[in-house]
């Protein structure tokens with residue numbers, strides 16, 4: 001392409017040549033007149049094109065660059081190329097900026113950018129919620145004037161990457177947030193906020209758990225220790241007294257063993273999401289075994305019934321289900337006064353879900369306690385739980401076993417009237433093609449069994 005200077009020089013040369021030619025032909029005056037006309041025409045053309053350029057520059061648009069020919073065509077084409085290039089670069093930078101903004105929005109925490117005077121430059125939506133900011137409206141305002149976090153000004157003054165400021169938002173229920181101020185660039189800061197409510201809760205739970213375990217173990221250990229000291233001081237105690245002490249120490253060590261067993265079971269259950277071994281669990285056999293254990297625990301003080309209707313099998317871990325069902329059954333016996341009734345039942349509901357239930361006519365539970373029963377060491381009546389050999393971990397174990405079997409626990413209870421604990425399994429865990437049961441051991445509907453045991457227990 002021809003350079004502008006060359007094109008212009010060519011035009012001047014052409015005018016000079018024509019003027020020289022006219023001058024030679026018609027005289028000097030005609031030659032000068034021709035040169036003036038040529039220069040005027042050239043000037044008018046440039047003025048015209050400059051006016052178009054000036055008009056276009058007021059609202060420059062790459063798609064609307066004026067059309068021209070000759071020298072001006074070259075100028076306009078250059079402008080057009082530069083503009084397109086700039087638009088392309090701007091689009092690319094804009095896209096990258098958008099990507100960064102999206103990434104900053106997607107972060108689980110809040111981010112607010114402050115300038116060297118702690119004025120808000122930008123923040124993501126999470127930071128807006130955490131700090132009570134209005135995106136856009138609050139930009140340019142000093143953060144300490146718009147955010148009500150005690151100690152924020154001092155915290156920002158000594159902004160160090162490893163410093164944190166924890167606070168509870170005034171309008172929030174129990175949420176705990178943590179701020180970090182990270183210096184960057186020319187005196188600027190990144191204010192990062194995290195929701196640490198769950199971490200704090202887990203921390204509290206861990207502390208409570210350690211305190212509870214220590215307390216639970218301390219009581220029996222104190223008893224054993226006391227007897228051992230006594231034996232040490234008076235090694236030859238009367239036989240009857242020694243027997244009584246050994247009996248009490250055995251009781252206390254049994255209690256510790258049960259607690260440690262339950263703790264180990266809980267930690268095993270928490271270690272994985274699903275049972276290691278899934279198998280077909282025959283509920284007729286399982287429920288009969290549990291009823292037997294319940295009778296041993298009851299020692300004839302209760303009426304224990306088993307009611308199993310139709311096919312009764314699920315897939316799952318037999319050990320875990322025995323432990324979960326067993327905890328419900330032993331609770332029913334332990335929290336039911338003498339002559340009460342405990343019924344173990346299995347049925348399949350209309351939606352094909354298997355339901356195991358344990359109903360008792362015991363002391364019942366007040367409604368406000370029910371949502372907390374599956375917490376570790378939560379007891380309604382601490383004394384009764386301990387006296388009957390409870391560890392306070394039974395229903396926590398049930399909860400974890402059920403989680404691993406995608407089952408749910410339903411509790412219905414009336415104070416003084418009794419309780420019913422139901423475990424509801426998803427329909428896909430029901431085994432529909434269970435083989436026929438041995439008629440004598442596990443009849444399809446254990447009504448005969450119910451009557452038989454009711455009589456036995458009553459006797």
Ligand code: ADP
Nearest residue numbers: 331332335379380381385390391392393394395
């Ligand atoms: P514990 O070892 O104390 O029985 P659990 O976790 O098994 O611990 O049960 C938690 C609490 O729930 C018990 O302390 C008791 O107060 C209450 N509870 C559980 N089952 C029953 C029930 N069938 N009847 C009345 N209260 C019950």
